[in-house]
Amino acid sequence: MKVLPSDKIREALNILAGEAEVYAPLVNGDVSGYFKWADNPAEELALDVLNTYMSPKNIVMPQTENMYDFEARGKEAQVIRVTNAEGPRVIFGIKGCDLQALHALDLAFLTKGFEDEFYKTRRKDLAIIARACYQPGPACFCESMGVDRLNPQADVVIHDLGQQDFAWEAKTPKGEEITSKLQGILVEKDVKLPQAAEQQRKVDITGLSEKLAGMFENPVWDELSSRCMNCGVCTYVCPTCYCFDIQVSNRGEAGNRFRCWDSCMYREYTQMAGGHNPRDYKKERFRNRFLHKLQFFNERYGANLCIGCGRCVILCPNEVNILEVINKLKEVQVDA
Amino acid sequence: MSDNTTKAREIAKKLLQDGTVAMVLGWEKGDQPYVSAPAVVRDDAGADRLVVDEFCIHDLAALLTDYRDSSDKIAIFAKGCDARAIVRMIQDRVITRDRLYIIGINCPGMKDPNEYARAESGLSKAKPADKAAKCQSCQYPNPVIYDEILGEAQQPGADQRFAEVEKIESMSADERYDFFIKEFSKCIRCYACRNACAACNCRTCIFDETKPQWVGRSTDPVNNLLYQIVRTMHVAGRCIECGECERVCPAGIPLMLLNRKLIQDVDRLFGPYQAGLSLDDDAIPPLSRYRVDDPDEFM
Numbered sequence: 001m002k003v004l005p006s007d008k009i010r011e012a013l014n015i016l017a018g019e020a021e022v023y024a025p026l027v028n029g030d031v032s033g034y035f036k037w038a039d040n041p042a043e044e045l046a047l048d049v050l051n052t053y054m055s056p057k058n059i060v061m062p063q064t065e066n067m068y069d070f071e072a073r074g075k076e077a078q079v080i081r082v083t084n085a086e087g088p089r090v091i092f093g094i095k096g097c098d099l100q101a102l103h104a105l106d107l108a109f110l111t112k113g114f115e116d117e118f119y120k121t122r123r124k125d126l127a128i129i130a131r132a133c134y135q136p137g138p139a140c141f142c143e144s145m146g147v148d149r150l151n152p153q154a155d156v157v158i159h160d161l162g163q164q165d166f167a168w169e170a171k172t173p174k175g176e177e178i179t180s181k182l183q184g185i186l187v188e189k190d191v192k193l194p195q196a197a198e199q200q201r202k203v204d205i206t207g208l209s210e211k212l213a214g215m216f217e218n219p220v221w222d223e224l225s226s227r228c229m230n231c232g233v234c235t236y237v238c239p240t241c242y243c244f245d246i247q248v249s250n251r252g253e254a255g256n257r258f259r260c261w262d263s264c265m266y267r268e269y270t271q272m273a274g275g276h277n278p279r280d281y282k283k284e285r286f287r288n289r290f291l292h293k294l295q296f297f298n299e300r301y302g303a304n305l306c307i308g309c310g311r312c313v314i315l316c317p318n319e320v321n322i323l324e325v326i327n328k329l330k331e332v333q334v335d336a
Numbered sequence: 337m338s339d340n341t342t343k344a345r346e347i348a349k350k351l352l353q354d355g356t357v358a359m360v361l362g363w364e365k366g367d368q369p370y371v372s373a374p375a376v377v378r379d380d381a382g383a384d385r386l387v388v389d390e391f392c393i394h395d396l397a398a399l400l401t402d403y404r405d406s407s408d409k410i411a412i413f414a415k416g417c418d419a420r421a422i423v424r425m426i427q428d429r430v431i432t433r434d435r436l437y438i439i440g441i442n443c444p445g446m447k448d449p450n451e452y453a454r455a456e457s458g459l460s461k462a463k464p465a466d467k468a469a470k471c472q473s474c475q476y477p478n479p480v481i482y483d484e485i486l487g488e489a490q491q492p493g494a495d496q497r498f499a500e501v502e503k504i505e506s507m508s509a510d511e512r513y514d515f516f517i518k519e520f521s522k523c524i525r526c527y528a529c530r531n532a533c534a535a536c537n538c539r540t541c542i543f544d545e546t547k548p549q550w551v552g553r554s555t556d557p558v559n560n561l562l563y564q565i566v567r568t569m570h571v572a573g574r575c576i577e578c579g580e581c582e583r584v585c586p587a588g589i590p591l592m593l594l595n596r597k598l599i600q601d602v603d604r605l606f607g608p609y610q611a612g613l614s615l616d617d618d619a620i621p622p623l624s625r626y627r628v629d630d631p632d633e634f635m
Contacts, residue, residue, distance in 0.1 A: 029588065030522070030587060030588025030589075031522050031587050032459070048461070049458055049460065049461060050458030050459055051459060053454075053459060053586060063555045064555045137456075138368075138456055138458075139453070139457040139458075140457075223376075226374075226399075226402075227373055227374040227375060227399075229398060229528075229531040229532060230531055231526050231527050231528035231530070232525075232526040232527055233526045233528050233586050235526075236524050236526045237586060247554070249552055260553050260555065262553075263526075266527070266544065267540075267544055268544045268546065271544075271546060282402065310457060311459075314450075314453040314454060314457045314459060315454075315586050317450060317528050317580075317584035318373070318374050319373030319374065319449060321366060321371075321373075323367065324367060
């Protein structure tokens with residue numbers, strides 16, 4: 001089997017970065033995420049930790065993304081440049097959970113007769129080098145959300161052999177192409193793939209989506225939301241939360257329109273022009289987040305909008321835990 | 337079960353049973369040993385879940401804003417920092433003193449559940465500290481206001497409030513600029529710092545306003561810096577130095593640096609002042625009252 005030796009990873013990324021925008025799991029001080037690879041000495045590869053704090057969704061939907069620039073004179077306005085982010089991209093080291101999240105984003109942005117041009121531009125030439133996950137962490141529950149962590153659907157799958165050497169398996173023609181570019185780096189070796197550890201956390205969501213359809217007004221939401229302080233940490237670290245806002249910035253006669261991540265945890269998210277806000281209180285905002293994850297997305301696309309990465313559980317400042325929420329929702333007795 | 341937890345449950349049950357309060361704000365255990373989660377309980381079963389242990393780091397007073405429009409009486413557990421937060425909430429008229437029953441906790445310093453979660457989950461290689469960073473130099477471990485108190489009085493930590501500020505001030509202007517741009521570039525605008533803050537209790541926050549939109553929603557150094565500087569200015573003289581903003585920041589931005597700088601400025605302009613120490617009239621934050629001898633060199 002081909003092996004990518006640990007001391008050649010930076011070199012491999014440099015080769016790939018010669019022809020494409022490469023994203024890799026990186027740590028820079030207190031933050032880690034899938035950042036653009038620039039062989040920056042301040043950034044360490046985050047291959048020896050479970051995953052990054054920030055999810056890889058920024059690759060296909062940057063937190064702030066310009067859409068177009070314009071000029072306005074009096075009542076006349078003219079678009080002078082539409083942002084075009086076309087070009088090959090490679091994501092290195094994505095795990096099965098985050099990859100399933102990407103597939104959920106595909107459903108939202110590319111199906112049901114709606115294609116989001118900005119998303120599609122970034123997504124269509126994205127090559128995926130996924131990392132099989134043999135050692136899930138204690139906060140992980142991806143299997144309960146239907147993730148195949150050992151066999152991610154990718155162009156190349158890499159397997160951690162310890163000491164950060166990775167067995168390398170091309171799975172698609174695109175994967176073969178990447179492999180051929182790294183011919184001088186990959187070495188042929190007899191390897192034994194690691195033993196997969198069992199995932200500890202489990203939760204059963206069978207039938208939950210259907211049950212939730214009758215729980216919109218249930219008082220349990222008051223209790224569940226009481227500890228939430230309505231910040232946006234969970235939505236911004238989540239690999240599947242995809243809400244965005246479209247905003248404009250202008251100076252004098254020139255300006256640009258951009259979109260940026262938005263969060264249903266924020267009051268402004270549902271603020272209407274006339275002053276009314278249908279989600280004025282935190283219970284309503286909290287409920288929306290969980291119903292979107294566990295009911296609405298399921299109803300529309302037949303898939304979960306939670307992939308069990310555990311980021312929100314780990315990073316919530318006030319200890320909101322989606323597993324506890326699911327378990328409490330399951331316990332509630334509702335009249336048939 | 338610790339002594340404090342036993343007492344906490346007894347007190348909560350008594351207050352709920354005799355109708356002194358409608359709810360109790362405390363902590364209950366989560367699904368990991370290092371998680372003590374903020375909890376709002378309203379009955380005996382809830383009271384029996386309450387705990388007071390070394391992971392009760394959250395400032396429950398920040399949750400009082402949720403009940404500002406009700407008339408319910410609330411019992412709330414309060415460490416030294418939380419008690420100062422409650423004083424601030426009362427001074428800012430979020431809630432009245434007579435609606436609160438404050439169960440003080442003489443606090444030996446807490447551990448940060450988030451730090452543990454990051455390490456235990458495998459996302460971070462950093463080892464969690466035995467005492468959270470924000471508790472290291474705590475000056476008021478014992479509540480300044482309470483109706484009942486748990487635990488033995490504690491000694492304050494070494495006063496290092498301005499040590500970091502002095503380090504930044506010894507930098508050149510360019511170095512300082514680079515430092516802050518680097519730090520604030522990490523901000524993801526999740527507003528956790530604002531929402532965890534007891535001083536941030538405005539009904540409508542300036543950053544949520546749309547007409548006009550005071551601060552752009554794009555994440556770039558300028559708007560991030562604008563957000564953070566405006567926020568710091570708004571809490572100047574009202575920050576109780578609980579350090580929650582810095583603790584909850586998922587990007588690890590040293591937010592207390594800015595707060596402490598503003599505290600220093602308030603000290604220099606208006607005389608030494610620490611927020612949330614007393615409900616007396618002369619303890620109102622300098623920027624919330626007018627005195628004829630206030631500095632006015634800009635006039």
